Amino acid sequence: MVQQWWRNLSPAVGAYVMATGIISVGLHLTGNDVLSKIFLALAAIVWLVLAADFGYGLLFDRSRWRAEAVTPPALTAVAATTVLGTRLALLGWHAVAVLLLIVAVAAWPVLLITVIRHWHRRMPGAAFLVCVATQGLSVLTATLALEDVADGLMPAALMLFLLGLILYVAALVHFDFTQIWRGEGDQWVFTGALAISALAASKLVAWHRWTGADHTALRGTALVLLTANLLIYVVLLTAELVRFRPGYNVRRWATVFPLGMTAVAAMSTGAATGIHALHTTGKLLLIVAVAVWALVIAELIATRVIAADG
Template sequence: MRRPSASPVRAWWAQRPPSAGAAVMATGIVSVALSLAGYAFLSHVSLVLACAGWLGLAAEFVLRLLRERERWVTEAATPGALTAVAATTVIGAAFAARDLLVLSEALLALATVLWPVLLVLVVSRWQPRMPGSVFLCCVATEGLAVLGATLAAAEATAWLARPAMVLFWFGLVLYVLALFRFDWRQVLDGAGDHWIAGGALAISGLAGSRLLTADSPRLYLWNEDDSGVLRFVTVSLLVLDLAWYVVLLAGEIVRPRLGYDTRRWSTVFPLGMTAAATLSASAAVDAPWLEHLGHVLVWVAVAVWLMVAAGAVGSARSAWASSPELEGIRSRGRR
């Protein structure tokens, strides 16, 4: 008996690479940034879109694991696979901001299970001169630190904050290691994921600010020296992130890359993360001027998200129009 062919949409979706999770990361962090800036409705809308994308990619992740084990193992060893962890933690942080703590805890547990497996697979296959996706090792690790610190503050639970602090420092170590593997020519030649070089510092800064705000007289997580070091490192990370922002923007101006590429979602994510980190650090380090900068950066991220989303829709329409399955449906309709 002949097996029915997959629908055009299903066939197109099945071709999504692991790095497609960057779209969920980007949409989720834009939701977080909009929430921090006070735009609740827009934040809710973007979170719904992020959740829909996460559910679709999660279903594809499980189907490949069950039906295409060899392909799953191959793709799990690519840096883009770590977007599964990062996207999960970002959505978890968005839920935590809405006091949906049970969902956030479930996502933290899921991300914690996935993280060591994917991290070992990816890092063991690093090579010289890698694209910006090499920094996803840091992003995924710091994502766990962000979500752990956020839940520690929301639930006044010290045991979540301390592992989050360890992950925060470990993520910085991974960033330095990834920096030696990064191909610096990507600043001018990259297709979009080179922006993660700055985004990794942004999420590290966000993790630092969340660790600072998690402390309280009730928990007494860090002494005065610890808090001072953490505050200094957080501010330094934010400054370095903004420096990367300027360098990467200059690279885009010198050599514009205007065509759509899936990796452009990895450009939106650092933009949104920088906005979120700036707004979060404003309160954590008592620097009110950062709030004004954060509001500007939020709208930059939203504008770029809209442009990339328009490119994604156009790309999808072209792919569906040229799909053999869709052509077969059209041919039968003309008979």
């Protein structure tokens, strides 16, 4: 019975941790610390379950582990770990955040290379997880540097940021653009990858050692990325309204994550660039993200109730 439960756990569930964790960050940035900690606890519990599942598959069920490792959702293991680590770093739990960074860095190259080797021509939005996972490392590394844990980590954060942009372009080449209209939720990673890239850029902008032309270039890059993020956000939202797709799907957590990440990216970019309107925009978008998170939870519960009655 326990073994069957492990086998039924999809790697795509990692997007739940990503979505819940980034909303926790957003709530922290808006001063809602009690609610933020509740979301953090929810994210941490599921992360622990997924970490146990990952380890179980690696040690005792290698065939299943290999089959899942070639799929883009496998990279949620890295992305979820970095999002959780970022929130814990902001909470002051620096030692745990560093440990999570080490875990994510260890898993990242293995999963990244495995996933890219199995890319095909027309990929769903999950293809952009190669960028999200890499930028997640950049965000966590930069956050620890800004928290004065290790100032020397910032150059590494910059290199990861640049690599993440390259991987975004690579994923874009393979992306099936019809997914915008018929995707089941993960098409939103198309813009979520830009959002986390903008967040990483804003963290770089905030570092005191970037001055002059370097600071100007990073500031401009952050604003360009956020602008592109918001434009694609509108396109995807329009597609959702035109072709309404109700009902629970595990991929819907890959919708909630970009909604929350866009909100956090807007607030962080606003703080780093001094554009206060972006912070206001981020606060409004966070309300949307929380509402959609609650909707997906409600649909999940409804699905389970119907399944139990059946």
